[in-house]
Amino acid sequence: EIVLTQSPGTLSLSPGDRATLSCRASQSVSSSYLAWYQQKPGQAPRLLIYGASSRASGIPDRFSGSGSGTDFTLTISRLEPEDFALYYCQQYGSSPTWTFGQGTKVEIK
Amino acid sequence: QVQLQESGPGLVKPSETLSLTCTVSGGSINSGSYYWSWIRQPAGKGLEWTGRINTSGSTNYNPSLKSRVTISVDTSKNQFSLRLSSVTAADTAVYYCARDKSGYSGNDSMDVYYMDVWGKGTTVTVSS
Numbered sequence: 001e002i003v004l005t006q007s008p009g010t011l012s013l014s015p016g017d018r019a020t021l022s023c024r025a026s027q028s029v030s031s032s033y034l035a036w037y038q039q040k041p042g043q044a045p046r047l048l049i050y051g052a053s054s055r056a057s058g059i060p061d062r063f064s065g066s067g068s069g070t071d072f073t074l075t076i077s078r079l080e081p082e083d084f085a086l087y088y089c090q091q092y093g094s095s096p097t098w099t100f101g102q103g104t105k106v107e108i109k
Numbered sequence: 110q111v112q113l114q115e116s117g118p119g120l121v122k123p124s125e126t127l128s129l130t131c132t133v134s135g136g137s138i139n140s141g142s143y144y145w146s147w148i149r150q151p152a153g154k155g156l157e158w159t160g161r162i163n164t165s166g167s168t169n170y171n172p173s174l175k176s177r178v179t180i181s182v183d184t185s186k187n188q189f190s191l192r193l194s195s196v197t198a199a200d201t202a203v204y205y206c207a208r209d210k211s212g213y214s215g216n217d218s219m220d221v222y223y224m225d226v227w228g229k230g231t232t233v234t235v236s237s
Contacts (some may be wrong), residue, residue: 051219097169097172
């Protein structure tokens with residue numbers, strides 16, 4: 001089973017800052033299988049990025065994804081107040097199964 | 110646009126069976142080549158995929174829960190359901206249903222893997 005490890009656990013930044021979130025897989029993952037989600041308190045997750053770098057419908061272009069193999073990154077170019085939230089990476093694995101990282105919280109500094 | 114809504118008891122006794130239903134509205138559960146997944150999230154913790162089903166009845170389950178989970182689909186009602194047996198306090202969580210795309214997308218002209226539509230979630234507490 002592939003384990004996804006997200007870092008840092010918490011990112012303290014100010015509006016307008018650039019946020020860089022990491023997702024590391026315990027084994028190589030096809031880029032097609034890697035997605036990112038945003039979750040706000042009391043809400044369901046929202047799909048941001050799929051295929052490691054494709055933005056989902058309606059997602060602002062300040063969100064971008066990159067990476068391959070075992071290292072993937074979600075970047076928010078300029079943080080807006082509504083971007084302070086939890087972010088999860090997710091991968092589609094063999095069997096088939098879905099697994100999530102433990103999450104990164106982006107909080108206001 | 111497709112929307113999902115979870116429903117079911119908010120309180121289940123230990124050792125009993127948790128049963129939840131997800132109703133698909135705004136479109137047919139048969140439209141497109143989708144799976145329909147259940148994901149849960151204990152309070153203050155991360156997301157855990159429980160299992161999924163397609164409209165042909167093909168299922169996949171989280172190996173850690175496989176012995177206790179059954180997911181079924183009722184296309185006539187545009188619903189799919191989760192049953193989790195022999196529950197304990199560790200099964201207390203918010204349970205989400207989601208539309209699961211795993212395979213070829215005509216829109217993207219490639220294979221895609223994501224969950225793009227989620228229900229709002231329902232809280233299930235296991236307690237006597």
